[in-house]
Amino acid sequence: MMMRPPLVEVRGMTKRFGALTALDDVSLRLAPGAFHAILGENGAGKSTLVKCMMGYHRADAGRLLVDGQEHQVAGPRGAHHLGFGMVYQHFTLVPSMTVAENLILGRDDLPAVVAWAAERERMEAFLRRMPFRVDLDRAAGALAAGEKQKIEILKQLFLGRRVLILDEPTSVLTPDEADQILGVLRTMAREGQVTVVLITHKFREVEAFAHEVTVLRAGRRIGGGHVKDLTRGDLVAMMIPPMLAVEALTVLDDKALTAVRELSLAVGAGEILGVAGVSGNGQRELVETLAGQRSPEAGLIRVAGERYRPTRRQMRRRRVFVLPEEPLSNACVRTMTIAENLAFRNFDEPPIAVTGGFLSRRALHDRGRELIDRFKIRAAGPDASLDTLSGGNVQRTVLARELSQSPKVLVAQNPCAGLDVAATAEIRGRIMAARNAGAAVLFLSEDLDELMELADRIVVMFEGRLVYETARAAADPHVIGHSMASHL
Numbered sequence: 001m002m003m004r005p006p007l008v009e010v011r012g013m014t015k016r017f018g019a020l021t022a023l024d025d026v027s028l029r030l031a032p033g034a035f036h037a038i039l040g041e042n043g044a045g046k047s048t049l050v051k052c053m054m055g056y057h058r059a060d061a062g063r064l065l066v067d068g069q070e071h072q073v074a075g076p077r078g079a080h081h082l083g084f085g086m087v088y089q090h091f092t093l094v095p096s097m098t099v100a101e102n103l104i105l106g107r108d109d110l111p112a113v114v115a116w117a118a119e120r121e122r123m124e125a126f127l128r129r130m131p132f133r134v135d136l137d138r139a140a141g142a143l144a145a146g147e148k149q150k151i152e153i154l155k156q157l158f159l160g161r162r163v164l165i166l167d168e169p170t171s172v173l174t175p176d177e178a179d180q181i182l183g184v185l186r187t188m189a190r191e192g193q194v195t196v197v198l199i200t201h202k203f204r205e206v207e208a209f210a211h212e213v214t215v216l217r218a219g220r221r222i223g224g225g226h227v228k229d230l231t232r233g234d235l236v237a238m239m240i241p242p243m244l245a246v247e248a249l250t251v252l253d254d255k256a257l258t259a260v261r262e263l264s265l266a267v268g269a270g271e272i273l274g275v276a277g278v279s280g281n282g283q284r285e286l287v288e289t290l291a292g293q294r295s296p297e298a299g300l301i302r303v304a305g306e307r308y309r310p311t312r313r314q315m316r317r318r319r320v321f322v323l324p325e326e327p328l329s330n331a332c333v334r335t336m337t338i339a340e341n342l343a344f345r346n347f348d349e350p351p352i353a354v355t356g357g358f359l360s361r362r363a364l365h366d367r368g369r370e371l372i373d374r375f376k377i378r379a380a381g382p383d384a385s386l387d388t389l390s391g392g393n394v395q396r397t398v399l400a401r402e403l404s405q406s407p408k409v410l411v412a413q414n415p416c417a418g419l420d421v422a423a424t425a426e427i428r429g430r431i432m433a434a435r436n437a438g439a440a441v442l443f444l445s446e447d448l449d450e451l452m453e454l455a456d457r458i459v460v461m462f463e464g465r466l467v468y469e470t471a472r473a474a475a476d477p478h479v480i481g482h483s484m485a486s487h488l
Contacts (some may be wrong), residue, residue, distance in 0.1 A: 005032045005162035006067045006083060006193040008053075013062035015048050022048045022218040023059070033192040035185070037210035037227070038199050040238055046199045050165045054079045054086050062220040077108050084141030085161025086400065087152045089168040095141030102140050102157050126158050131184045146177035153181065157194065164196045170205065182209045203235055212407040215239050218305065224327025241441035242266035244409045251285045251464075254378030259285035261464040262299070267409075267440040272431075274472075276457025278484050282464035283444045284325065287413045290442070291322040293330075303409055316345065321402035322397075323412040331398050334387055339382035342401050375400035377427065392423030399430055410434050413444040429453060448477055448484075461483055 008030040015023040040321030052138035055073035132150045214224040215238040223238040244267040251260035259282040259312040267273040288294035301320045324330040327384040351363040368382025416424040461485040468483040
């Protein structure tokens with residue numbers, strides 16, 4: 001009869017390789033009979049975590065407890081003694097040896113002379129309890145990929161391992177083979193025969209087979225829980241960093257009073273986060289901070305998971321673009337030409353910039369003409385002064401400059417305020433197109449109907465804080481309106 005798998009706890013595991021922290025204070029609990037998935041992108045720290053558990057790496061900090069007893073695992077043999085076994089992404093079978101020989105080869109106490117009659121009897125008794133049927137006399141090299149993976153799993157169970165760690169085990173299998181093997185292991189886990197740890201980056205495997213999931217990102221545990229309580233969107237949000245993240249941001253206004261108070265928000269790629277609020281609740285200061293026009297007192301801004309400072313160089317490199325309120329006074333120079341205003345982002349790059357630090361007037365003119373035509377700016381030409389344009393066409397000019405380089409992050413504050421129906425429809429359509437192309441859009445507006453039409457999620461900003469959040473599908477205009485007027 002198979003022994004019950006142990007309770008396994010990892011507490012505060014940390015592993016560094018030189019200056020790189022591959023694993024940062026990660027904790028994990030594996031109840032007996034759990035099927036626990038560890039989900040994350042490449043480089044998230046998944047393999048580092050289990051290799052620390054298996055003794056391949058020595059952790060710099062943290063504890064490993066098995067049935068409440070702390071253990072120092074000096075190497076794989078120590079992990080085997082605790083009942084841990086690992087199945088790797090690539091096969092470890094010896095192709096020229098039989099299945100029986102491969103099963104016994106993994107023993108830590110392999111004798112010089114094998115008593116094959118006794119071992120065969122033990123193997124056959126073991127296989128009678130297993131859901132897989134295999135030919136012990138067949139050469140491992142003659143087996144198909146799915147059969148080899150079954151042998152790898154059987155080898156660990158035959159050797160008494162009751163905590164099976166599977167490192168991307170389905171990468172070489174067909175979907176049917178993967179489903180069969182993971183399905184059998186799920187049944188064994190439910191029956192309390194084994195605990196399974198599945199390292200994967202495949203959402204479908206987590207949703208179909210795991211009971212619990214832990215999500216790692218950049219070496220840290222981001223979240224997790226019971227799979228039945230989490231949606232695909234929840235897992236994606238934990239696994240992939242938001243394109244724009246604001247963390248505990250505090251900003252002062254022109255009178256040195258706090259305008260933004262420890263504000264945190266996140267916007268995913270291909271999402272519009274609408275910020276509702278009555279004017280004067282910190283929206284302008286937030287946008288100016290994101291645009292690099294105002295310095296924060298505290299907090300962080302991240303783009304694609306990396307710390308971001310809104311300098312001109314970083315904005316260009318990270319492709320962060322801004323449509324501010326009142327563009328004539330905040331995003332343009334009215335006495336300069338349309339072409340010059342359109343080139344504010346890239347005047348120092350070829351083909352406009354030429355050798356010797358000079359500008360090519362022809363390239364400047366041609367680029368201006370291209371954007372005027374593309375964004376339907378009604379103007380006498382690229383050399384016309386910006387102050388000859390209507391309000392809607394000034395906004396189109398700013399839109400052309402900010403959207404022409406495929407933004408990753410777009411911040412827009414009241415971009416349609418005061419415009420006619422045609423200009424409003426044009427600008428909203430351009431913003432939706434940017435979102436559909438994968439941009440993260442932070443959309444601040446005092447027009448609740450506009451937010452209800454465009455946003456995927458809506459938050460309310462009141463006195464510098466976010467005081468309410470809802471998905472658009474569940475949004476109640478009355479609740480949002482009340483939150484805009486006073487914090488509930």
